[in-house]
Each structure stands twice: as C-alpha cells, then as structure tokens.
Amino acid sequence: MKGFSRKNLLFSLCGLNCGLCTMRLGGHCGGCGNGNQSCKIARCSLEHGGMEYCCECPQYPCEKYEKIGEYDSFITARRQKADMEKLRDIGAERYNAEQGEKVQLLEYLLSSCNDGRRKTLFCLAVNLLELSDVQSVVDQLMASDLPTVKERAVYAASLFQKAADEKGFSLKLNRKK
Structure with a gap:
C-alpha cells in the first residue's frame, strides 16, 4: 500500500506474528507495507497518523477486530488480540x-x-x-x-x-x- 511502511517485520500492525508465518518464511510475503495488497487496517493506520500497532490507537479494539480470531487464513489469527495485549503489557x-x-x-x-x-x-x-x-x-x-x-x-x-x-x-x- 502506497505510503505505508513498517519498522517491525516480525509483528504486524494488526497483531499477526509475521516472523512465524509460512507465507513469509516461503518468501511469498514481504510483510505489512512491503506487499502490493490493500489492507483496511493499514489504510486506517495512515488515516490515524501511522501508528506502529493498532493497540496504540485510542479506539482499539474497534469494529475491525470484532470477528478477528474466529477464522484463520494461512497463519493463525487466534492470538491477534491476546498478542496485542501482551505487547501493550510488556x-x-x-x-x-x-x-x-x-x-x-x-x-x-x-x-x-x-x-x-x-x-x-x-x-x-x-x-x-x-x-x-x-x-x-x-x-x-x-x-x-x-x-x-x-x-x-x-x-x-x-x-x-x-x-x-x-x-x-x-x-x-x-x-x-
């Protein structure tokens, strides 16, 4: 996504552990901001000043997180919220x-x-x-x-x-x- 970049390529903006992802390990994904796919969460981050993690936003967790964790794609999404909380805590x-x-x-x-x-x-x-x-x-x-x-x-x-x-x-x- 144009204008969106990440410093941390192990942990995504939305809470996925990219460093542990089969797609990234296989060289099929450059991580958030390094691919060519549009992402509603990355777009939201840009609109809110470019936060490094969604949990930094005063509106977190917002409606974008209502169904997160129910289903997985190529990487488990089950721990997104828990990992965001852990990042915020430690x-x-x-x-x-x-x-x-x-x-x-x-x-x-x-x-x-x-x-x-x-x-x-x-x-x-x-x-x-x-x-x-x-x-x-x-x-x-x-x-x-x-x-x-x-x-x-x-x-x-x-x-x-x-x-x-x-x-x-x-x-x-x-x-x-």
Missing part, C-alpha cells in the same frame, strides 16, 4: 525479543525436524504456544538423539500435540467453511 521491545527467540526455535525446527510435511504445524505450534512450551519441546527433541529427520518430525509433532492438548487448543487452522 512493551514492544520485550515482545519483539521473545518473538525473535520463537523465530530462532522455528528455524531450528524447520531445518532439523521438517520432513516436508510439518511446516504449517510447526508455525502454528510456535505461534500458539508460549515461548517456554516451545523451548521445552525443542529441548526434548535435542535430547532425543533421533537419527533421521522423519523420526524427529514425528516426535516433534507428538510433543507439540501433547502441549496443545494440555493448553486446550487445536494445531489446525480454523478455516471458514
């Missing part, structure tokens, strides 16, 4: 540091445990779980000493599913039917 610098750690863990998972069928699962799990949960899974994987990528992939998937079950959520995208 500050952008601390939030971004945590996201940076999650990105590193995701990179490890994709380079060491992805059998070609787990990218979306790993992105969802790292996005939805707390950093400590993701770190625990990676620690268990590293300690397992499994010899093949396929074995590590199956084990990682089972560990993430167990963690998600304990938290009470699914590691599948909520698609609109």
Whole structure:
C-alpha cells in the first residue's frame, strides 16, 4: 500500500506474528507495507497518523477486530488480540525479543525436524504456544538423539500435540467453511 511502511517485520500492525508465518518464511510475503495488497487496517493506520500497532490507537479494539480470531487464513489469527495485549503489557521491545527467540526455535525446527510435511504445524505450534512450551519441546527433541529427520518430525509433532492438548487448543487452522 502506497505510503505505508513498517519498522517491525516480525509483528504486524494488526497483531499477526509475521516472523512465524509460512507465507513469509516461503518468501511469498514481504510483510505489512512491503506487499502490493490493500489492507483496511493499514489504510486506517495512515488515516490515524501511522501508528506502529493498532493497540496504540485510542479506539482499539474497534469494529475491525470484532470477528478477528474466529477464522484463520494461512497463519493463525487466534492470538491477534491476546498478542496485542501482551505487547501493550510488556512493551514492544520485550515482545519483539521473545518473538525473535520463537523465530530462532522455528528455524531450528524447520531445518532439523521438517520432513516436508510439518511446516504449517510447526508455525502454528510456535505461534500458539508460549515461548517456554516451545523451548521445552525443542529441548526434548535435542535430547532425543533421533537419527533421521522423519523420526524427529514425528516426535516433534507428538510433543507439540501433547502441549496443545494440555493448553486446550487445536494445531489446525480454523478455516471458514
């Protein structure tokens, strides 16, 4: 969108964790302000002085957030509001540091445990779980000493599913039917 740019390419204006997105990791998206798609939230930001995050707006959460989190597209939208609140509570610098750690863990998972069928699962799990949960899974994987990528992939998937079950959520995208 013309005139719209972002400093933080890990966390979007609207609360998506771009650093953990399959589209961005695959080189198909440059993030907010670096693509050619129009976005009603980016347009709104420009109209309100170019805020870095929607949660900085005195009108947040507005009507644009009424249905956010009900359905996912290529990345989970379930945590948008919660992540915005977390960013507001702990500050952008601390939030971004945590996201940076999650990105590193995701990179490890994709380079060491992805059998070609787990990218979306790993992105969802790292996005939805707390950093400590993701770190625990990676620690268990590293300690397992499994010899093949396929074995590590199956084990990682089972560990993430167990963690998600304990938290009470699914590691599948909520698609609109």
